[in-house]
Amino acid sequence: MPNPAEAVMPVASLKGVTKKIGSKTLVSDLTLDIPPGQIFGFLGPNGAGKTTTIRMMVGLISISRGDIMICGHSIKDHYEEAIAQVGAIVENPEMYKFLTGYQNLRQYARMVPGVTKARIQEVVELVGLSQRIHDKVKSYSLGMRQRLGVAQALLHRPKLLILDEPTNGLDPQGIRELRDYLRQLCRTEGTTVFVSSHLLSEMELMCDSVAIIQNGRLIDVKQLKAVGDMIIPAGETFFEVDNPEAALALIAGGLMKEGGVAVQASREEIAELNAKLVGGGVKVYSIKALSRSLEDQFLEITGGEGIG
Numbered sequence: 001m002p003n004p005a006e007a008v009m010p011v012a013s014l015k016g017v018t019k020k021i022g023s024k025t026l027v028s029d030l031t032l033d034i035p036p037g038q039i040f041g042f043l044g045p046n047g048a049g050k051t052t053t054i055r056m057m058v059g060l061i062s063i064s065r066g067d068i069m070i071c072g073h074s075i076k077d078h079y080e081e082a083i084a085q086v087g088a089i090v091e092n093p094e095m096y097k098f099l100t101g102y103q104n105l106r107q108y109a110r111m112v113p114g115v116t117k118a119r120i121q122e123v124v125e126l127v128g129l130s131q132r133i134h135d136k137v138k139s140y141s142l143g144m145r146q147r148l149g150v151a152q153a154l155l156h157r158p159k160l161l162i163l164d165e166p167t168n169g170l171d172p173q174g175i176r177e178l179r180d181y182l183r184q185l186c187r188t189e190g191t192t193v194f195v196s197s198h199l200l201s202e203m204e205l206m207c208d209s210v211a212i213i214q215n216g217r218l219i220d221v222k223q224l225k226a227v228g229d230m231i232i233p234a235g236e237t238f239f240e241v242d243n244p245e246a247a248l249a250l251i252a253g254g255l256m257k258e259g260g261v262a263v264q265a266s267r268e269e270i271a272e273l274n275a276k277l278v279g280g281g282v283k284v285y286s287i288k289a290l291s292r293s294l295e296d297q298f299l300e301i302t303g304g305e306g307i308g
């Protein structure tokens with residue numbers, strides 16, 4: 001019998017975490033649970049305290065007050081046990097530019113017990129770097145370097161992968177691919193991903209939940225709407241129907257998703273579209289409308305101070 005308490009144990013727990021440098025409080029009394037098996041976003045404007053928090057989570061800087069538990073181990077008191085569960089890219093990952101990606105991973109694997117060649121192959125495939133893994137790192141684009149960094153962070157099968165602003169400098173295609181392989185990682189290896197960003201639109205597409213931080217304080221934690229494995233972009237309405245193809249033919253500009261059709265629609269249009277669907281012989285099981293985007297809500301919460 002699995003222990004139910006264990007099943008819901010957060011992968012990471014921040015308990016009243018505070019960071020002071022001199023008289024300045026960078027992070028203030030931050031309490032946050034990161035549940036397992038999620039992509040968890042950490043969102044805040046420039047200077048909010050994201051990197052500072054992450055640096056405390058991986059033990060790069062001390063915690064002034066409070067504690068951080070990783071899989072139940074205190075990063076303060078049981079650093080080795082706690083950090084063994086973490087893979088992270090905080091600043092630019094250090095790579096040997098004159099070695100190939102593969103040689104870099106081999107180098108790193110030597111320092112970590114139990115990393116097999118098969119595991120190296122596995123992470124390389126996961127991050128989509130198979131084609132270029134035997135090229136020298138100096139010939140890599142930013143996106144490829146970042147993939148290599150993620151591959152390295154994953155070699156020891158961490159329970160928690162921490163990425164500080166991983167989409168910085170990536171083009172839209174790169175961002176989409178990152179999103180895809182993080183999702184895959186979450187699904188296939190059960191890895192929890194904690195990812196920071198100052199871009200709401202990105203977090204909405206990537207994350208299951210998002211914690212919002214501003215001026216070193218936690219403002220809110222939000223679940224993002226999901227249907228099965230799929231996130232509905234904010235501002236859209238999702239019609240859950242018996243026949244998505246027939247529904248799509250009736251809804252101009254709609255997008256077919258698993259179990260239904262998503263469309264950008266005003267309040268009145270939702271009613272009209274519903275009538276159209278029903279009139280067209282499509283069974284409508286539910287209508288999920290996200291009337292306000294997370295961005296609107298964020299601006300409301302933070303007093304419209306803007307972000308990033």
Ligand SMILES: Nc1ncnc2c1ncn2[C@@H]1O[C@H](COP(=O)(O)OP(=O)(O)OP(=O)(O)O)[C@@H](O)[C@H]1O
Nearest residue numbers: 021024026044045046047048049050051052053198
């Ligand atoms: N070593 C330090 N000494 C003093 N203040 C610092 C130090 N490091 C960071 N800060 C300050 O702490 C605050 C939080 O910085 P942090 O780098 O954590 O923000 P961030 O949310 O990661 O921002 P960004 O989106 O720009 O990366 C900022 O006001 C920053 O100037």
Ligand SMILES: [Mg+2]
Nearest residue numbers: 050051052164
């Ligand atoms: Mg930062």
